[in-house]
Amino acid sequence: MENINELIKDLHLDTHLLLEDIPDIDLYMDQVIQLFEKKFAPTKRNEDEKILTKTMVNNYAKGRLFFPIKNKKYTKEHIMLISMIYQMKSVLSINDVKNSLQTLNNKLTDEEEFNLDALYENYLELAENNVARFLDDSTALSHKIFMELKDQENPDANYFQQLLLVASFANMSNLYRRAAEKIVDGMNEEQKKKD
Structure with missing residues (x-):
């Protein structure tokens, strides 16, 4: 597939809700939705797709x-959690997302102070590293598929290249999802032992 770089560019993989994007004041739900819509609009598959809705929140x-809101307002911590939920929900079940965030939510509601900013910065740094790895892997995969099919005298070679890329990306996605689910299961077991 000759236009893999164009495809990757269209994905807007560098779109993340950064700490500096999140206001220091508490927001009403409509403001939270506007923040996400504005930030993630380039990542939409089509114009009808909704990034975040009142129903979702x-x-x-x-x-x-996430921990309960007060006075119908969402804190900076809520918005960071919603950002993480937004990313995880497309791969994991809502129950798995909840289980993943349970201990974090408990820490945020405990009496002691917990610095979510630092954890969220780590999350963003990992996301950037993942994008770089994805770019390298995608380019290498596309090149490998192109090289394997380039000598074939087939008018549908481009289609087969695209098909193999789709199948490979779906397979990789499935592998990562299964690994994430296994980790969530382990987290659940650890929590049961504590309870």
Whole structure:
């Protein structure tokens, strides 16, 4: 596939909700939704896709994916958690996301101070590293597929290259999802032992 670089550029992989994007004041739900819509608009698959809706946020709150809000306002910590939920929910079940964040939510509601900013910065740094690794892997994979099919006298060679890329990306996604689920299962077991 000759236009892998164009495809990667269209993904807007460098789009993350940074700490400096999050206001220091508490926000109402509409403001939170606007913040996410503005930041993640380039990542939409199509114009009809919604980044975040009131229903989604209400479901996260009812499902206890983040600690309770006060006075209908979301703190900076809530927004960081919603950002993490936004990324994880496309791969993991809502229950797995909840289980992953349970200990963190408990720490945020305990009497002691917990610095979520530092953890979130680590998360963003890992996300940047993941993008770099993805770019390298995607380019290498595309090149390998192109080299394997380039000598074939097939008018559908481009289609087969694209098909193999789709299958490979789906396979890699499945491998990472399964690994994440296994880690969540381990987290659940650890929590049960503590309880």
